[in-house]
Amino acid sequence: MQKEVAAAMARPVWSGALTFGLVSLPVQMFTATDSHTVHFHQLQRGTSDRVRNKRVNERTGDEVPLDEIVKGYDAGDEYVLIEPGELEDIAPGRSQAVEISGFVDLEQVKPIFFDKTYYLAPKGKEYAKIYALLERALAQADKAGIATFVMRNRQYLVAVKAEGGLLTLHTLHWADEIRNPREEIGSLPENADVTSRELKMAEQLIETLSMEWKPEEFHDTFQEQVTKLIEAKRTGESVEKAEPPAQATNVVDLMEALRASVDQARGPEDRGKGKGKSAAGDAAVAQIKDAADKRRADGAAKPKPKPKAEKKASSLDSLTKAELYQRATDADVPGRSSMTREELIKALSGKRGRRKAQAS
Known part of the structure; x- marks a missing residue:
């Protein structure tokens, strides 16, 4: 029975350490939401033949195996090639730590900054006390820990919050990713006459x-x-x-x-x-x-x-x-x-x- 329950449980999408001050808490991160999207296959009209996307060399027309693909940055006159492992080598903290740099009042973080939500769980029972301590302290203070970490070759700005007896991690947009509505939208009212x-x-x-x-x-x-x-x-x-x-x-x-x-x-x-x-x-x-x-x-x-x-x-x-x-x-x-x-x-x-x- 225990094996069946374990098999049904979600797998963590990231594992590492949540650090604040000199305290380090090993945690696992789980996806908090699901999507209702109905997924369709692509078919050729009039047939039941699947249409699939392939990685094709645009010069030769040959399909390219995944392990032969590298990243290339277009520098204008040439491509700068980057191997997948090289991105991991320069990742802050080797992609293994969520480093809280400070705590802010929740009301200071505007909703537009929030992107995706994850659940955090202690990596083992021996870390339950540290986990509970941080959760209760954040709940009492009504604050969120602001941190950065790297996952899948991308660095994230995040807010760690206490919600319903557990810790949650919310990815945030960087400040320069927030568009200025006055610059983006030309039809916003300036001085509309409202009685x-x-x-x-x-x-x-x-x-x-x-x-x-x-x-x-x-x-x-x-x-x-x-x-x-x-x-x-x-x-x-x-x-x-x-x-x-x-x-x-x-x-x-x-x-x-x-x-x-x-x-x-x-x-x-x-x-x-x-x-x-x-x-x-x-x-x-x-x-x-x-x-x-x-x-x-x-x-x-x-x-x-x-x-x-x-x-x-x-x-x-x-x-x-x-x-x-x-x-x-x-x-x-x-x-x-x-x-x-x-x-x-x-x-x-x-x-x-x-x-x-x-x-x-």
Whole structure:
């Protein structure tokens, strides 16, 4: 049994020592995240023949074995050749140490600097005390250790943090890797004219949409649709196409859009109380779009508030996704923010079925 558990455990992607001051803690580093990406093979159209990438000498056209490949830096008039072992020879600390140079307040490290996350574990039980000491000290101080280390012929700037009773290592971008948005993007607003009414309404919308962070309620719906598409293609069935993206809000419609969003986000039982949590999303966008479309159809010169009316539907299938979303909000359906239209119908059908059973 122990052998089966050991075989299922992840393998470290790096091993070395975490050093701070004169203290050296042997650690192993493990990947902290997975990817949902569905991987495809490349095939030639009309066949089942795989298309593979090969390392080919562009002069001779011959395939080159991996052990005959060296790195070359283009110096303009010639290539400077570097053997793989030569990079290892110059690596700081021989790629075996994460050297903490100092500790900083976590709030000082802006989110844009964070790249990838790894878990750190002591390399053996005999190092558990040193590991626990550093973890608890970092947690108490609410600080992160800033360090550098080399992995796979590349040096990284990292932050070592205490999270949930263990040490984590976050690779950081170097300062010169962070692009200046003002230099990169020419369409950023400089002195946009925002009225106090618009600002107050936007703040009210943010407050109305405030919610607790529950990551388990969100899931990768696109990858789920990719999986459904693959299964549908295999069985010869059809797949419902995604809804078109929402149209941009016209500046003329801004106040109405904000007001409609707040009203939609609260839900019937919360209107007037300011208690709405996570009910906007597609429903608000749909209501705003409907209002704008109606004005354009009527040829109105000025925006007029859309009269509120109860939507009557004979069944859930006849409702739009926005209407389904609002019903899911009223029924407090968990995870509704990331559901597809079909999933909303299924969830609401279950709610309706339970109500009938309770009534009987």
